[in-house]
Amino acid sequence: MTRQDGADANGTDPQKLWLSPGNRGRGRKPAFTREAITAAAVSVADAEGLEAVTMRRVASEVGAGVMSLYSYAPDKETLLELMVDHVSGELPTAEPLTGDWRTDLKAIGHLQRALMLRHPWLPAALYARRSLGPHALAFLERALAALRPSGLDGAAKLEVFAQLTGFTATHVTHEIAQAAAARAPERAAAEARYLAAVAADGHHPELAEALSTPGSGRLLTPEATFTRFLNRLIDGLDTDTDTATATETGTGTRTD
Structure with a gap:
């Protein structure tokens, strides 16, 4: 209000x-x-x-x-x-962009993750923030510039950046919690035993199949896990659909 x-x-x-x-x-x-x-x-x-x-x-x-x-x-x-x-203000904003908006957006995601890991309180603080200060605005400006080759309109660019920031904040929160849990190996072992018992009870066939998939139990580094999820998020963005939807609803930006 x-x-x-x-x-x-x-x-x-x-x-x-x-x-x-x-x-x-x-x-x-x-x-x-x-x-x-x-x-x-x-x-x-x-x-x-x-x-x-x-x-x-x-x-x-x-x-x-x-x-x-x-x-x-x-x-x-x-x-x-x-x-x-x-x-x-720790986020770099002066380095040249590659011109490949997906590559640049992924780099922005990694920069955000690194910042949040240095300041573990930041993900929670972002949800309570009401305005953008000069440093945050400078980084937003960089993100919007990175998205220029995507062809998205202004509103869609802002949505993509908000989605990326929200994803990164949520992932880092989970990552920090997982790191804390790893410091209690007995709890992790108990969780593994529990999931194995649930998968074997016959009432969760989809979970049992997922857990039996080769490689489902392999441990990736936190960086590799984040990269995999980030790639899925950004590579899955469909700019054509966003543009078509904006045109149909009358919210798109005319280019003629």
Whole structure:
């Protein structure tokens, strides 16, 4: 829900947040910068998770009083917006594109995965984000440029990028959970025994066939697994169907 002044229900005005950053009022020079406060919050989240990020904790990290932080970030939701854009600045945006949009989109997916693995809290934070900061916008611009040769219209390009980001965030969340489970081998062994028993009970023939397929139990590296799923996602995109659907519904962009 957005108010008439541009702020959402939590009072965050994206235009004020991103286009008029910082405390520019007259008087004494601020003791801290928004960048330093955001970097401190990111460090806490990297080490201990999003739950550990509180205004009090961040204030303690930078040696400030809690109340002084509110001039930089009025609430945790705003701080989260700043954190997401801060780490988005790690994404490269200047390298030349190949011109093969599928290849370039796959490279973007791998860059997103690497960023999310460096900052395991990021997938969850992306779902709560309400606006795009300058670093996120720069990476979106790169993705849209990569998709230009696809022939998709603007709306479809945005949908593809959102689909890619959502897929990557979901996969990384699962990947992190799997890595944690691997640190408890007895649990993994118990799960394997359970699935074997279910497959043998005669009530799940499709599962039994899938598990009996040669190679179904082979272990791939996390990178290889992600690459396989990513290739299926991007290679399966049908730009002709998207264009035809847009034309039929009147939402396509005319090229004549």
